[in-house]
Amino acid sequence: xxxxxxxxxxxxxxxxxxxxxxxxxxxxxxxxxxxxxxxxxxxxxxxxxxxxxxxxxxxxxxxxxxxxxxxxxxxxxxxxxxxxxxxxxxxxxxxxxxxxxxxxxxxxxxxxxxxxxxxxxxxxxxxxxxxxxxxxxxxxxxxxxxxxxxxxxxxxxxxxxxxxxxxxxxxxxxxxxxxxxxxxxxxxxxxxxxxxxxxxxxxxxxxxxxxxxxxxxxxxxxxxxxxxxxxxxxxxxxxx
Amino acid sequence: xxxxxxxxxxxxxxxxxxxxxxxxxxxxxxxxxxxxxxxxxxxxxxxxxxxxxxxxxxxxxxxxxxxxxxxxxxxxxxxxxxxxxxxxxxxxxxxxxxxxxxxxxxxxxxxxxxxxxxxxxxxxxxxxxxxxxxxxxxxxxxxxxxxxxxxxxxxxxxxxxxxxxxxxxxxxxxxxxxxxxxxxxxxxxxxxxxxxxxxxxxxxxxxxxxxxxxxxxxxxxxxxxxxxxxxxxxxxxxxx
Numbered sequence: 334x335x336x337x338x339x340x341x342x343x344x345x346x347x348x349x350x351x352x353x354x355x356x357x358x359x360x361x362x363x364x365x366x367x368x369x370x371x372x373x374x375x376x377x378x379x380x381x382x383x384x385x386x387x388x389x390x391x392x393x394x395x396x397x398x399x400x401x402x403x404x405x406x407x408x409x410x411x412x413x414x415x416x417x418x419x420x421x422x423x424x425x426x427x428x429x430x431x432x433x434x435x436x437x438x439x440x441x442x443x444x445x446x447x448x449x450x451x452x453x454x455x456x457x458x459x460x461x462x463x464x465x466x467x468x469x470x471x472x473x474x475x476x477x478x479x480x481x482x483x484x485x486x487x488x489x490x491x492x493x494x495x496x497x498x499x500x501x502x503x504x505x506x507x508x509x510x511x512x513x514x515x516x517x518x519x520x521x522x523x524x525x526x527x528x529x530x531x532x533x534x535x536x537x538x539x540x541x542x543x544x545x546x547x548x549x550x551x552x553x554x555x556x557x558x559x560x561x562x563x564x565x566x567x568x569x570x571x572x573x
Numbered sequence: 574x575x576x577x578x579x580x581x582x583x584x585x586x587x588x589x590x591x592x593x594x595x596x597x598x599x600x601x602x603x604x605x606x607x608x609x610x611x612x613x614x615x616x617x618x619x620x621x622x623x624x625x626x627x628x629x630x631x632x633x634x635x636x637x638x639x640x641x642x643x644x645x646x647x648x649x650x651x652x653x654x655x656x657x658x659x660x661x662x663x664x665x666x667x668x669x670x671x672x673x674x675x676x677x678x679x680x681x682x683x684x685x686x687x688x689x690x691x692x693x694x695x696x697x698x699x700x701x702x703x704x705x706x707x708x709x710x711x712x713x714x715x716x717x718x719x720x721x722x723x724x725x726x727x728x729x730x731x732x733x734x735x736x737x738x739x740x741x742x743x744x745x746x747x748x749x750x751x752x753x754x755x756x757x758x759x760x761x762x763x764x765x766x767x768x769x770x771x772x773x774x775x776x777x778x779x780x781x782x783x784x785x786x787x788x789x790x791x792x793x794x795x796x797x798x799x800x801x802x803x804x805x806x807x808x809x810x811x812x813x
Contacts, residue, residue, distance in 0.1 A: 355617040359606045363599040372747045375626050377595040382622040383656065386615050412656050416623065507612045 341442070343569045345379065348418025348441065350409050352384030353391060353425040354506045357557070360542035361424035364561045370570055378568050381416045383409040391427055395469035403431050407438045414441045420567055422446075424538050426556055427467045429475050447536075449563045450556050451479035454534065457552065461486040463527035465518065466536035468499045476536055490526045497521065502539050511543035518544055581682070583809045585619065588658025588681065590649050592624030593631060593665040594746045597797070600782035601664035604801050610810055618808050621656045623649040631667055635709035643671050647678045654681045660807055662686075664778050666796055667707045669715050687776075689803045690796050691719035694774065697792065701726040703767035705758065706776035708739045716776055730766045737761065742779055751783035758784055 347365075351358030362382065371377050388405035406428065413421055421443040423429065429447055436443050454462055464476055464487055471489050480487040490498060501517050518540060522533050532552040535541050541557040565572050587605075591598030602622065611617045628645030646668065653661055661683040663669065669687055676683050694702055704716055704727055711729050720727040730738060741757050758780060762773050772792040775781050781797040805812050 349622075352614065352617065352619070354614040355606045355609075355611070359599070359603040363603050366595045366599045367748070369595075370748075371595070373630075373743075374592065374594040374746055375628075375630065377592065377624070377626040379592070379626055380622065380624045381652070382589075382620065384617070384620045386617040386619055388615075390613075390615065412621070416652050416656060503613075506614055508607070508610075 341567070344420035344567060346416075346418045346420075347378050347380045347564060347568070348410070348413030348416070348421040349380060349382040350406065350413060350421060350423045350428075350435075351382050352386045352388070353423070353428050354539060355384060355386060356506065356508075356542050357538035358382070358384060358424055361422075361538060361557050361560065364541075364557055365564060368558070368561050369565060378564065381413055381418050383412050385409045391430065392467065392469060395427070395430055395473065403434055406431055406435050410435050410439045410443075414439050420444070420564070422560055422564060424557060424560060426470045426475060426536050426538060430469060430473050444560065444563055444567070446556060446560055447476045448479040448482075450534070450536070450554065450559045451476065451483040451485055453559045453562070454480075454532070454554055455483035455485050457532070457554070459485060459532045459552070459554075461488060461530050462532050462534045462554070463488045463522060463530035464534050464536045465498060465521065465540055466534075467502055468495055470536065471495060476534075488527055488530050490521070490524075494521060494524060494526055502537055505539045505543050514543045515545065515548055519548065519550070522550055581807070584660035584807060586656075586658045586660075587618050587620045587804060587808070588650070588653030588656070588661040589620060589622035590646065590653060590661060590663045590668075590675075591622050592626045592628075593663070593668050594779060595624060595626060596746065596748075596782050597778035598622070598624060598664055601662075601778060601797050601800065604781075604797055605804060608798070608801050609805060618804065621653055621658050623652050625649045631670065632707065632709060635667070635670055635713065643674055646671055646675050650675050650679045650683075654679050660684070660804070662800055662804060664797060664800060666710045666715055666776050666778060670709060670713050684800065684803055684807070686796060686800055687716045688719040688722075690774070690776065690794065690799045691716065691723040691725055693799045693802070694720075694772070694794050695723035695725050697772070697794070699725060699772045699792070699794075701728060701770050702772050702774045702794070703728045703762060703770035704774050704776045705738060705761065705780055706774075707742055708735055710776065711735060716774075728767055728770050730761070730764075734761060734764060734766055742777055745779045745783050754783045755785065755788055759788065759790070762790055
């Protein structure tokens with residue numbers, strides 16, 4: 334049990350509960366490798382990853398249109414722990430709708446993506462941030478409570494713009510032209526709902542996979558990279 | 574047991590024995606996701622991945638300079654099988670030095686990277702191919718026997734050029750500038766040892782991670798993409 338003021342022990346193996354979606358998962362692992370300050374193979378983070386693409390759609394379930402994926406998520410998390418993972422991540426903001434239930438079911442700690450992102454946003458001096466995320470993530474307020482705790486004001490799109498964004502996210506998942514997705518994200522971020530924001534948040538982990546760093550408005554926060562930074566910090570790497 | 578003329582059953586879960594190196598593994602999984610003809614999350618290949626970056630260096634062991642990584646490789650393969658993987662891949666050509674020992678130790682089939690690459694090369698009508706791979710891969714002839722079986726002539730660099738290539742591979746693993754690696758690979762492929770080749774083979778899986786498709790000489794074969802094609806074929810996806 335962690336004591337007050339004592340840092341948690343350095344984990345030995347990262348568990349990635351993935352496949353939600355697969356592109357976001359692949360991008361997360363790629364960024365983890367890219368951002369790890371490793372001079373040779375042996376200096377990388379040991380990883381076990383399980384993807385469960387056949388789980389019922391969390392997007393449909395959270396919209397009240399289908400069965401819950403929770404048993405699949407718990408099964409995957411348990412497999413990771415049995416395989417030796419002692420710190421878990423879920424590189425999907427939307428899946429954090431099930432965070433409490435998964436965290437209760439497995440003995441290993443799970444990083445909470447929306448919370449660590451909002452801590453990074455607040456630490457960056459940002460007070461008002463414009464959120465691009467899935468419709469369930471917005472409607473369930475998955476970033477709202479962490480934003481409130483961090484004293485950050487969250488701007489979210491009007492319903493028509495949010496519906497348009499959701500279409501873009503589905504097209505990214507289907508492998509449509511990333512350049513076109515990037516253009517539409519830039520347009521969406523420039524619209525009226527986002528006026529007055531200090532920064533943009535790519536809060537859905539599919540978005541950083543297609544939105545090149547060089548093309549993003551400045552400043553932009555990236556849920557995937559923030560998760561990578563949190564992992565590297567926990568594994569004891571020096572982070573800039 | 575597979576009968577003559579009967580295709581193997583479609584697997585249910587791919588096991589990736591990774592971390593050799595981590596960049597090659599991340600690139601392999603990214604390409605698997607990119608090349609899968611999936612319209613939504615649920616249509617992707619279910620994957621379990623284990624990386625063992627702390628295993629002793631296979632490059633040092635194969636050069637006679639250190640202990641064998643074999644127990645770590647067998648442990649990782651066993652973990653994959655226990656987690657439900659019924660088809661394994663090792664996205665590292667060099668690790669195929671241990672292929673027979675790993676394959677004997679686990680009950681699931683493992684795709685043999687050098688063999689399936691050489692089958693693709695021969696199927697592409699190529700008769701003479703110039704190989705860029707690690708020094709142990711070249712010295713142990715990991716592509717040589719499959720090339721002989723496929724009636725393909727393998728051209729390999731002279732020792733000084735091979736040593737230079739090995740430096741480039743180590744720099745890729747250390748995260749050096751990919752653009753610079755790409756330039757040096759193009760130079761290496763244009764040198765005397767490769768004259769008379771019909772095609773170039775990126776036989777080490779670190780190379781496709783940094784060598785952009787658009788910058789490659791034509792035709793170029795890519796060990797990572799050939800492994801992805803073989804996986805998708807075995808999982809029953811229509812491949813172009």
